[in-house]
Amino acid sequence: xxxxxxxxxxxxxxxxxxxxxxxxATTADEARAIAEELGGRVVVKSQVLVxxxxxxxxxxxxxxxxxxxxxxxxxxxxxxxxxxVRKVLVDxxxxxxxxxxxxxxxxRAARCPVMIxxxxxxxxxxEVARTDPEKIHRVWIDPLLGLREYQARYxxxxxxxxxxxxxxxxxxxxGLYQAYxxxxxxxxxxxxxxxxxxxxxxxxxxxxxxxxxxxxxxxDLAEMRDLDEEEPAEGEARKYGLSYVRLDGNIGCMVNxxxxxxxxxxxxxxxxxxxxxxxxxxxxxxxxxxxxxxEIILKDAHVEAVLFNIFGGITRxxxxxxxxxxxxxxxDTNVPMVVRLVGTNEEAGRRxxxxxxxxxxxxxxxxxxxxxxxxxxx
Ligand code: GDP
Ligand code: MN
Numbered sequence: 001x002x003x004x005x006x007x008x009x010x011x012x013x014x015x016x017x018x019x020x021x022x023x024x025a026t027t028a029d030e031a032r033a034i035a036e037e038l039g040g041r042v043v044v045k046s047q048v049l050v051x052x053x054x055x056x057x058x059x060x061x062x063x064x065x066x067x068x069x070x071x072x073x074x075x076x077x078x079x080x081x082x083x084x085v086r087k088v089l090v091d092x093x094x095x096x097x098x099x100x101x102x103x104x105x106x107x108r109a110a111r112c113p114v115m116i117x118x119x120x121x122x123x124x125x126x127e128v129a130r131t132d133p134e135k136i137h138r139v140w141i142d143p144l145l146g147l148r149e150y151q152a153r154y155x156x157x158x159x160x161x162x163x164x165x166x167x168x169x170x171x172x173x174x175g176l177y178q179a180y181x182x183x184x185x186x187x188x189x190x191x192x193x194x195x196x197x198x199x200x201x202x203x204x205x206x207x208x209x210x211x212x213x214x215x216x217x218x219x220d221l222a223e224m225r226d227l228d229e230e231e232p233a234e235g236e237a238r239k240y241g242l243s244y245v246r247l248d249g250n251i252g253c254m255v256n257x258x259x260x261x262x263x264x265x266x267x268x269x270x271x272x273x274x275x276x277x278x279x280x281x282x283x284x285x286x287x288x289x290x291x292x293x294x295e296i297i298l299k300d301a302h303v304e305a306v307l308f309n310i311f312g313g314i315t316r317x318x319x320x321x322x323x324x325x326x327x328x329x330x331x332d333t334n335v336p337m338v339v340r341l342v343g344t345n346e347e348a349g350r351r352x353x354x355x356x357x358x359x360x361x362x363x364x365x366x367x368x369x370x371x372x373x374x375x376x377x378x
Contacts, residue, residue, distance in 0.1 A: 001210045002049045006089045007224050008206030011183060012190070015175035018168075019203050022091030025072060032069030034090040035062060041093040044071045046078065046085040049229050051124060051207070056080045061093055086228055094202055099192035100159060101125050102173065104141075104180045113141045113180065115173065117155040121192035147177040161195075168201045183221060184214025233296050240292045242281055249274025251371055252297035252306040252335075254290070256281050256315045264309045267364050273372040276303045283314040290323020291330065298331050304378065305336045307371045309364060312343025319345075321352035328356060336374035340367040 003011070009019045021038060024047060025031040035042045046058030053059050058080050062068035068090060078085050099121035107114040118136050120128045129136055137158035139151040152173040156166045172193065180188035187209040194204050215222045227235060237244035243258065251273050255261035258280045265275040277300065281293050297306055310320050320341070340361040341349045350360065359374060361367035 001212055001215065001222075001225055002229075003208040003210065003221075003224055004047045004049065004087070004226065004229075005045065005206050006047060006087075008188070008208040009203060011179050011208060012176065012188075012203055012206055015179040015182075017172050017175040017179070017190070017203050018201060019206070020091040020094055022089055024087050024089050026076075026087050028069045028073040028076065031072030031088055031090050032065045035065040035068035038090070038092050042068050043091050043093045044068055044075055045089040045091065046075045046080055047087040047089055048080045048083040048085055049226070050081045050083060053080055058085065083229065091204075094194060094204060095197040096192075096204075097195045097197050097199075099194050099204075100161070101128070101189075101191045102155075102176060102193045103187065103189035103191065104177055104185075105187045105189075107140065110140050112143055113177070115139050115141060115147060115151070115155065115177065117159050117173075119159040119161075121194070125189075125191065141177065143181075146181075147174055149174075164199070165195060165201055172201060172203070179208075183208065184211045184217060185209060186211050233299060236292070237279075237296055240289055242279060242289065242293050242296070244280075244293075244296060245278040246300065247275050247277055248302070249276045250302050250304040250375065252276045252279075252300065252303040253309070254279055254281060254293055254297060254306065255309045256283060256285060256311060256320075260309060260311055264307065264364065264368075267368045268307070268371070271365070271368045271372055273368060273375075276300055281315075281320075285315055285320065285323070287319055287323035287326055290320050291327035294324060294327035295331055298333050298335065303335060304375045305338065305371045307367055308337065308339040308341070309367060310339075310341050310343070310349075312341065312346060312349075314344075316344050317341040317346045317349030318352060321349040324358075325352060325356060336371075336378060338367050338371045338374065340364060 006024045013019045023034050042062050044060050046053050060071045062071050072088050075088050101118040101121040104113055104115045116138050120135050141147050152170040156169045176188055185208050189207040190203040192204050194202050253264055253275050255264050261278050261280045268275050338359045338361055359370050361370050
């Protein structure tokens, strides 16, 4: 789950990271009132869950409350990378001397968190990694020891930060790491962390991604989920306990089990097709769950065929078949469907589906080939 900039910065502040004064607004009037309260120059920032808002014109400086109000009107009417802006953050503007990048994420290969710093802040770190990899500095953190002071000092020296800022930088790095660990985050990032003209360090931007599997331990953080911002189908799927991730191919997949779903996607690709989604209906899925899953798959306009790959263990094939039939009654579709059902009650499942117009397959390879062929024919 991604958090907005204003939410991430609030969490960072709780761990001692200095952030600019400011508040979030949903209307131009509110934005003007906040600017008035703050006094002086402010920055009006679109709150959408994508990066590169600055380049897209979603971050603007205002010299007066009136200007803040009119910029808020403009920004609240914008779409950034397809996402409508529903909130703006109005912050005290900072006069920037230098922009730094500081972030923590998991290094899966090293099996521990890694803290990354670069003197090339303000631009996307992926871009820096591509063009100037030597400008990225990393320290790997032992989860039992936490971030050690010498590691933070090493980063400060690597990015050639002036000595007078080292103490504050170490506090910020340690606060960021604490925020990351305490929230069960997979990413906590400050980009840019700035040195201001009057020699203060300030987190101007914040980004956090939380591990969905850890959210049950943080009801307060779970409440921060912005339902307006997420892919509606993914929210719907979560409600029914389905794991669904939308991809950009044209073959809808319904599979029981995450590993089998991954294998199914691989086999589709192996035969030259492209999956439209990852979908795990889980073990022992009921007919109702299957019906919801099929509706979710078919709502994606890119889907040109659906492949069901069900390996019946705890999941019963006849129950899945009933779900497919129930869903087909509710949704009107002429998308070709290919089914591979094996395992518990497969005979009963096949009998039920015989009535529906579906293509049956005996193996996963057979199913993938038939699905791709069906799309070509249609
Ligand atoms: P992003 O583009 O989505 O990453 O949004 P950021 O919050 O990082 O803002 C992008 C850029 O806008 C920053 O790198 C800064 O250069 C600039 N910016 C953001 N806030 C301020 C501010 O208060 N004052 C000034 N002068 N520039 C700012
Ligand atoms: Mn940024």
